[in-house]
Amino acid sequence: MTKLYRIYALLFLVTSIGSFFNIVSAQSLEAKIDSLILTDFNERNGPGGVFMVAQQGKVVYHKAFGKANLELDVDLTPDNVFQLGSMTKQFTAIAVLMLEEQGKLKVNDPVFKYIPDYPSREITLHQLLTHTSGIKDFTKMKSLSSISQQEMTPKMMVDFFKNEPADFVAGTKFEYNNSGYVLLGYIIELVSGDTYENFIKKSIFEKIGMTQSYYASDRKVINRRAYGYHKKEYGYVNKTIISFSVPFSSGSLMSTAGDMLKWQNALNKNQLLGIKGTKKAFSKYKLSNGEEFSYGYGWHIREMNGVPVREHGGSIFGFKTMGVYIPDEDIYVIGLSNCDCHSPTQLTRDVAAMTLKMFRMQLKDR
Template sequence: MHPKDNQLTFIMKPFNSAFKLFLGIFSLLQLNSPFAFSQSLEVKIDSLLETTFTPVGPGAVFLVAKAGEPIYRKAFGKANLELNVSMTPANVFEIGSMTKQFTAISILMLLEQGKLQLDDEITKFIPDYPTQGKRITVHHLLTHTSGIKSFTSMKSLRAIERQDLTPTELVDFFKNQPMDFEPGEEFKYNNSGYVVLGYIIEKLSGKTFADFVQDNIFQKLGMNSSQYASHSQVIENRAYGYHQKDNYVNKNYISLSLPYSSGSLMSTVDDMLKWNEALKKNSLIKAETKANAFENHTLNNGDKINYGYGWHISNIDDSPSLEHGGSIFGFKSMGVYLPEEDIYVIGFSNCDCNSPTTLTRDIAHLTLENF
C-alpha cells in the first residue's frame, strides 16, 4: 500500500466516526421533533381509518388540529359512487345534529343582546304553546331536559317526511303530544327542543334561522362552504349521501325543513375548524356567556347530565372533552375538542353505515399519546 493510502485511511477513520456520531444525534433529534411525532401519528391514523373506508366505497374526511393548526387532513373513499368521484378534504357534508352547536350559540347571542333570558318560559315567545301546566324554559330546551316529546320518535313522522313545513307547522306537529316527564327531571335527547329554539331565534331576530346563522356566524367567520342544506341548489364540492343495504344505495329523501335548527346545516372540516377557533377565542360571544354552553348542567335533583348547550361534556383519557355527533339520512359526523390540550378532531362520513363517532374519539386518544 502506498504511504499516502495509509495517511488517507488514518484521516478517514476519525472522520467516519464523527460522521456516524452526527447522524446518530440528528436521528435522535428528529425522532423527538414535532415533525417526527406527526409522521408517527399520521401512520397510526391512516391505519385506523383505512380499515373502515375503502377506496371504492363511500368515504370520509378527517381533520386533526393542534393549537388551531391542522396536523392531519385527509379524505378517503368516494364522494360520488355513480360518477366515481374521489373524496377530497374540501368536500361539503350534511352535519346533522352538529347543527345544535350553532343553534345554541345563536341563542346565547340573543342573550347578550338582551332579547331573552335562559330561564324565560317558552310561552313568552310562543304564547299558545300547550305546556300542560308545566314551566318549560329556554334552558330546558338547550339541555334536553324539557320533557317535550321528540318529534323524530313519533311514528307519524313518516307521513310528513317529504313535506316542506314552516317552523310553525313543524312545532304544531308535535306540540300537543303528551310530555315524557316533568321539565328538569330527566335528560332525554330531544330534537323538538332545538326546533323550538330555532323558532324562537326567528321570532326574536326577524330573520329565518338559515339567514340568522349565515349572517351572524358563517359570514362573520369566513365559513364560506357552510350553509343551510338544500336538495336543489348546486353546491360546489358536495359529497353525496348513501345507505348500505345489500349494496350501497342513494340516501332517502327527507324535507330539510324537518331537521331545521336541530340538524339541517352543511359544512366542511376546514370550516368547522374555523368554528372551533372562533369559540375558543370568544369571537362570537363573551367568555362568561360561552361558559353556559360548556358547563355540565344538572337535573332538578342535582345530578349531572353530561351535557351543556349543544355539546356533550365527557372525557378522553381523563382529559375533559367537548363532543357532539350528527346523523341525517346518508351522513354522519363527529367532533371532539380537548380544551386543556387544545386538540380538535372532526370527522365526516357520507354513508350512515360508517359512523365516525368511535373513530374520532380514537384519533383524539392517539393524538393525546403523541403530544
Template structure:
C-alpha cells in the same frame, strides 16, 4: 476559535436532530391516523374527511373513499357534508347571541314566545330546551313522522305537529335527547330576531366567522364540492333517502366542511360571537332537579378523553354522519365527516383525539 467552531457545530447537530425527531414524530402520528382511517374506509366506497388541529392549526387533513360512487369521484378535503345534529351547536350559540342582545332570557318560559304552546301547567324554559331536559316528546320518535318527512312545513307547522303530544317527564326531571327542543329553539330565534333561521345563521354566524362553504342544506341548489350521501341495506348501497330539510330544521339541517368547522371552533375559542362569560354557559355541566349531573351543556356533550374534559357532538341524517371533539386543555380539535350513514365517525374521531392528546 477551534472550540467555538466545535461548539457551533455541536449546537447545529442538536438542532438538526431535534428537527428530524419532530419530523419523525409527526410522521408517526400521521401514519397511525392513516392506519385507523384506511382500515375503516375502502377506496371504491363512500368515505369521509378528517381533520386534526393543534392550537388552531391543522396537523392532519385527509380524505378517503368516494364523494360520488356512481361517477367514481374521489373524496377531497374540501368537500361539503350534511352535518346533522352538529347543527344544534349553531342553534345554541344563536340563542346565546340573542340573550346577549337582551332579547330573551334562558329562564324564560317558552310561552313568552309561543303563547299557545300547551305546557300542561308546567313551566318549560329555554334552558331546558337547550339541555334536553324539557320533557317534550322527540318528534323524530313519533310513529307518524313518516307522514311529514318529505313535506316543506313551516316552523310553526312543524311545532304544531308535535306540540299536543303528552310530556315524557316533568321538566328538569331527566336528560333525554330531544330534537323537538331544538326545533322550538329555531322557531324562537325566528320570532325574536324577525329573520328566518337560515338567514340568521348565514348572516350572524357563517358570514361573521368566514365559513364560506357552509349553508342551510338543500337537495336542489348547486353546492360546489358536495359529497353525495349513501345508505346501505344488507350488502347493497343506495342513494340516501330524501327528507325535507324543513323537517330537520334547527335540529339538523346545516352543511359544512372540516375547514369551516375548524373556523367555527376557533371563533368559539376567541369569543368572536359571544363573550367568555356567555360561552362558558354552553360548556357548563348542568344538573337535573335532583342534583344529578347530565354531562351536557348547550349543544355539546361534556365528557372526558384520557382523563381530560372534552366537548363533543355528533350528527346523523340520511346519508351522512359527523363527529367533532375538542380538548380545551390541549387545544386539540378533531372532526370527522362521512357520506354514508352506515359508517359512523364517532368512535374513530374519539380515538384520533385520544391519540393526538398523547402526541401534542
C-alpha cells in the same frame, strides 16, 4: 472557530434537531391515524369520509377516503361539503346565547313567553338547550312519515309535536331530544326578525369566514358536495330524500372539516360570544333533584381517560358526523362520513385519544 460562530453553530444544531423531531413526530402521527382510519374506511370504491386533526388551531392531519359520488366515480377530497346532522345543534345553541347577549331573550325564560299558544307554562329555553324539557321528540312519532317530504314552516313543525303528551316532568331527566332544538330555531326567528338560515349565515358563517357552510338543500348547486348513501345487502343506494325544513335547526346544516375548525377556533377566541356566554355553553348542569348530567348547550361534556372533552355527533339520512375537542391541549378532531353505514363516532374518539397521547409524549421527551 470564533465564539460567535460556535454560538450560531449550536443554535443551528438545536433548531435542526427540533425540526427533525417535529417532522418525525408528524410522520409517526400520520401513519398511526392512517392505520386507525383504514380499519373502517378501507373501501376505495365506496363512500367514505374526511378526517381532520388540529392542535392549537392548526391542521396536523387532513385526509379523505373513498368516493364523494359513486355514479360519477369521483373521489372524496378534504374540502368536500357534508351534511352535519345534529352537529347543527351547536350552532343553534350559540345563536341563542348570542341573542341573550344582545338582550333579546334569556335562557331561563319560559317558552310560552315567545310562543304564547305553547301548551306548557313551565318549560324553559334552558331545558330545551339541555334536553331536559320532557317534550315529545318528533323523530319518535309514528306520524313523522306523513310530513317528512313536505315543506314545513317552523310554526308548522312546532304545531306538529307541541300537543303530544310529555315524556316526563320538565327538569327531572336528561333525554336527547330533537324537538327542543326545533323550538329554539323558531324562537331565534321570532326574536331576531330573520329566518334561522339567514341568522346563522350572517351572524356566524360570514362573520368567521365559513365560506363552505350552508343550510342544507338538495336543489341548490353546492360546490364540492359529497353525496350521501345507504348500504343495502345488494349494495349502495342514494340517500332517502327528506325536506330539510323538518329537522330544521336540530339537524339541517352542511359544512366542511376546514370550516368546522374555523368554528372551533372562533369559539376558543370568543369571536362570537363573551366569556360568560361561552362558559354557559360548556358547563354541566343539574336536574331538579340535584343530579349532574353531562350535557351543556349543544355539546356533551364528558371525560376521555380522565381528560375533559367536549363532543357531539350527528346522523341524518346518508351521513354521519362526529367532533371531539380536548380543551386542555387545544386538540380538535372531526370525522365526516357520506354513508350512514359508516359511523365515525368511536373512530374520531380513538384518533383524539391517540393524538393526545402522542402530543403529551412529545412534550415529555422535550
